[in-house]
Amino acid sequence: MDSVSAKFIHDRFSDYYRINLSTIQPPSAIEKREFGFILFKERMMVRHKAFRTVERLRDFLKEIVPSDAYYSSAYYELPEEKMEAKGRLGTDLIFDIDADHISTPCQKTHDRWICRGCGHNSKGLPPETCPSCGYEKFEEKSWMCEICLDSAKNETIKLIDFLMKDFGYSSEEIDVSFSGHRGYHVSVEKNEVHALDQVARREIVDYIIGIGIEPELHGLSERPERGTRIIAGPSLDALGWRGRIARGTYELLLSSAPQDLRNMGIKPKTASAISKHSERLLRSWKDEGPWSVVRDVGAESWMKLALYGVEKESAKIDTVVTTDIHRLIRLENTLHGKTGLKKAKVAATSIEGFDPFESAVAFKKGTAKVKISSAPQFRLGDESYGPYQNETVELPTAVALLLLCKRRAKMV
Amino acid sequence: MAKYPFLPEASKFMRELGIKISDLGKPEYRFILDRAENRIEGAILFGTTGDKSPKDDVEIPSFPIAVILVAATKNSLIRKRYALAEAKRISDLLKSEDKEKIIRIAGTFNWRMRPKARTTSTICDFTLHYTDFLKCAPVFHDKKWKLVNRQMSEGAVCLTVHEAARLLEEEIRRHIEKKLEIDVVSLPEAVMSRVSLLAQLFKEKRVVPSDKPSGEIVTSAFPPCIANLHSEIASGRNVSHIGRFALTSFLINIGMTTEEVMNLFKSLPDFNERLTRYQVEHIAGDRGSRTQYKPPRCDTLRTHGVCPSMDVMCEGVRHPLTYYRRKLRNVQRKPPI
Numbered sequence: 035m036d037s038v039s040a041k042f043i044h045d046r047f048s049d050y051y052r053i054n055l056s057t058i059q060p061p062s063a064i065e066k067r068e069f070g071f072i073l074f075k076e077r078m079m080v081r082h083k084a085f086r087t088v089e090r091l092r093d094f095l096k097e098i099v100p101s102d103a104y105y106s107s108a109y110y111e112l113p114e115e116k117m118e119a120k121g122r123l124g125t126d127l128i129f130d131i132d133a134d135h136i137s138t139p140c141q142k143t144h145d146r147w148i149c150r151g152c153g154h155n156s157k158g159l160p161p162e163t164c165p166s167c168g169y170e171k172f173e174e175k176s177w178m179c180e181i182c183l184d185s186a187k188n189e190t191i192k193l194i195d196f197l198m199k200d201f202g203y204s205s206e207e208i209d210v211s212f213s214g215h216r217g218y219h220v221s222v223e224k225n226e227v228h229a230l231d232q233v234a235r236r237e238i239v240d241y242i243i244g245i246g247i248e249p250e251l252h253g254l255s256e257r258p259e260r261g262t263r264i265i266a267g268p269s270l271d272a273l274g275w276r277g278r279i280a281r282g283t284y285e286l287l288l289s290s291a292p293q294d295l296r297n298m299g300i301k302p303k304t305a306s307a308i309s310k311h312s313e314r315l316l317r318s319w320k321d322e323g324p325w326s327v328v329r330d331v332g333a334e335s336w337m338k339l340a341l342y343g344v345e346k347e348s349a350k351i352d353t354v355v356t357t358d359i360h361r362l363i364r365l366e367n368t369l370h371g372k373t374g375l376k377k378a379k380v381a382a383t384s385i386e387g388f389d390p391f392e393s394a395v396a397f398k399k400g401t402a403k404v405k406i407s408s409a410p411q412f413r414l415g416d417e418s419y420g421p422y423q424n425e426t427v428e429l430p431t432a433v434a435l436l437l438l439c440k441r442r443a444k445m446v
Numbered sequence: 447m448a449k450y451p452f453l454p455e456a457s458k459f460m461r462e463l464g465i466k467i468s469d470l471g472k473p474e475y476r477f478i479l480d481r482a483e484n485r486i487e488g489a490i491l492f493g494t495t496g497d498k499s500p501k502d503d504v505e506i507p508s509f510p511i512a513v514i515l516v517a518a519t520k521n522s523l524i525r526k527r528y529a530l531a532e533a534k535r536i537s538d539l540l541k542s543e544d545k546e547k548i549i550r551i552a553g554t555f556n557w558r559m560r561p562k563a564r565t566t567s568t569i570c571d572f573t574l575h576y577t578d579f580l581k582c583a584p585v586f587h588d589k590k591w592k593l594v595n596r597q598m599s600e601g602a603v604c605l606t607v608h609e610a611a612r613l614l615e616e617e618i619r620r621h622i623e624k625k626l627e628i629d630v631v632s633l634p635e636a637v638m639s640r641v642s643l644l645a646q647l648f649k650e651k652r653v654v655p656s657d658k659p660s661g662e663i664v665t666s667a668f669p670p671c672i673a674n675l676h677s678e679i680a681s682g683r684n685v686s687h688i689g690r691f692a693l694t695s696f697l698i699n700i701g702m703t704t705e706e707v708m709n710l711f712k713s714l715p716d717f718n719e720r721l722t723r724y725q726v727e728h729i730a731g732d733r734g735s736r737t738q739y740k741p742p743r744c745d746t747l748r749t750h751g752v753c754p755s756m757d758v759m760c761e762g763v764r765h766p767l768t769y770y771r772r773k774l775r776n777v778q779r780k781p782p783i
């Protein structure tokens with residue numbers, strides 16, 4: 035990055051921490067947390083930091099003006115020591131939902147990857163290996179678009195539903211925030227989760243993603259009754275995964291054409307039987323459920339459909355983050371180095387109406403003139419901007435900063 | 447109390463009896479020592495705890511005394527075997543206890559367990575808080591023990607009496623095994639000779655030929671290839687022959703016992719106990735050639751498609767075992783979110 039642009043970004047971050055310092059809140063038990071910061075200059079991570087009070091943390095932020103600031107999900111006896119000597123006391127239960135892990139139709143239009151081996155590049159998410167040279171490292175140029183962030187939000191809403199209904203946490207016990215870039219972070223800090231080990235956390239992950247689920251163990255089965263075989267399954271209002279399986283399968287039937295069903299591996303005969311009786315199937319749901327309405331649909335087909343139902347109901351969380359008991363997480367109300375947006379808290383109950391492009395904007399005043407190489411159309415606050423292609427524009431500070439941080443523009 | 451000698455009342459009773467270790471050699475303690483020895487013999491020979499003494503003042507103290515004797519053998523395999531036998535005995539008893547009793551015992555481990563009435567649609571005798579459930583359930587590999595396959599609402603997991611007893615058995619086994627780790631400094635000579643006899647008996651009867659301690663397995667230090675195979679198997683999916691071989695030999699080499707590896711494979715749909723045991727024992731060198739196999743090198747694994755995607759640490763490594771040892775040394779950390 036050229037030095038003028040770099041200085042502009044650094045100066046704005048510096049303004050932010052000067053003016054908004056009081057909005058920086060300490061994580062619970064601040065003195066037991068490890069902090070880490072990425073410095074602008076060296077793009078280097080300073081870690082193993084600890085602060086006894088929030089004032090010290092704020093002073094530090096104001097003084098060094100980091101491009102990113104993190105705290106540990108873990109509590110340590112000696113947070114400043116090396117990893118082996120820290121003495122972990124426990125870890126919050128954390129979740130990360132990142133648009134990168136959810137496939138959306140628009141990814142292909144706004145994301146690019148460039149092979150670090152040969153420079154080959156293409157649209158969408160990077161492949162496992164480069165098709166032209168076989169190398170496995172890529173530079174990714176992603177964009178944060180509304181559709182992607184909306185689907186991340188939907189997954190977050192599903193996750194919150196799991197945490198409240200199945201895991202029994204109240205909305206006050208669930209911390210939710212927009213990460214400032216492409217996703218949402220959710221955490222539960224209640225004491226009872228601190229001691230969960232990695233295996234236990236893996237089980238929680240599997241629960242939320244529906245990995246290893248057996249519809250049979252949730253009551254979907256074929257059993258003989260009065261001389262014939264009938265299919266029985268969970269009811270719509272059942273608790274836990276039972277009801278979720280039923281509702282997911284219901285949604286699936288509502289939204290699938292015979293062709294879709296065939297693509298799911300359902301035999302043509304069965305698929306057409308399902309759509310022929312779709313009226314009856316859907317009506318039946320009000321009472322005992324659809325499981326045995328159509329004679330041509332056997333247990334095997336229902337199992338398949340139920341697993342697609344599970345897929346619909348599960349929340350697409352990042353599996354690695356939740357099982358990692360030493361992760362660093364971005365600190366709330368600090369700026370994201372890749373966007374200049376802030377990590378913004380949102381109440382678990384009002385996430386539905388939350389607008390990240392509004393709430394995460396950290397600068398409301400001033401303008402800057404930038405030369406934009408390319409950027410798709412996007413919105414920030416109430417205004418819409420772009421698309422841009424090799425042009426110089428005067429833009430509000432937050433918008434200019436976003437393009438500069440994303441390396442789509444330069445200061446002029 | 448005689449049935450559940452780890453309960454607080456039993457410890458109180460013990461204190462009132464006021465037995466001193468240095469006195470154990472005295473003749474008046476013979477019956478207690480006999481019964482303690484009998485518990486351990488039962489565990490070593492048959493995996494049971496022998497016949498109960500009708501006298502409470504023999505039966506109750508015989509348990510803590512047996513704990514001291516087992517600890518004094520300083521043999522981790524005897525410790526494991528004894529803890530398992532005591533836990534099995536208790537779990538069998540629990541299955542016929544009333545709900546209140548089971549809940550009280552769960553309470554001694556701070557488990558949040560509540561009674562529940564069965565309904566037509568659910569077989570649920572208790573609910574247990576999910577964090578307590580997850581302390582023990584993941585060691586069982588059957589699919590019904592996966593959290594995702596349980597009925598859960600408001601953080602409460604449904605359990606039948608049998609399942610509750612099974613979970614408690616595991617908790618009690620760990621609890622006893624921990625107790626057995628105490629350092630026994632000095633025992634009267636007469637008692638010490640009983641200890642050596644027990645150790646002797648174990649040596650002769652021992653079925654597991656492996657002498658190496660089962661070291662702690664750090665799954666987070668597994669290389670990607672092994673981590674992948676491990677989770678595939680654990681979630682009941684089938685993997686290729688070379689995959690099974692790589693995983694088994696890897697686990698054996700880092701200190702898992704044949705039994706532990708067997709348990710892992712149990713969740714596979716086509717699990718064949720005899721065949722799997724044969725293969726695992728063969729790789730472990732318990733059988734046939736008696737050589738212990740090493741997992742294949744990275745390049746072999748790669749050509750067989752078992753190397754999914756290398757991570758940074760893979761780059762300087764030609765063998766998955768090297769990866770594991772290196773990673774163990776520096777607990778690596780993932781990037782922040």
Ligand code: SF4
Nearest residue numbers: 669671744753760766
């Ligand atoms: S490089 Fe070696 S250690 Fe790493 S994943 Fe591949 S086979 Fe495993």
Ligand SMILES: [Zn+2]
Nearest residue numbers: 149152164167
């Ligand atoms: Zn390439």
Ligand SMILES: [Zn+2]
Nearest residue numbers: 140141179182
């Ligand atoms: Zn998009």
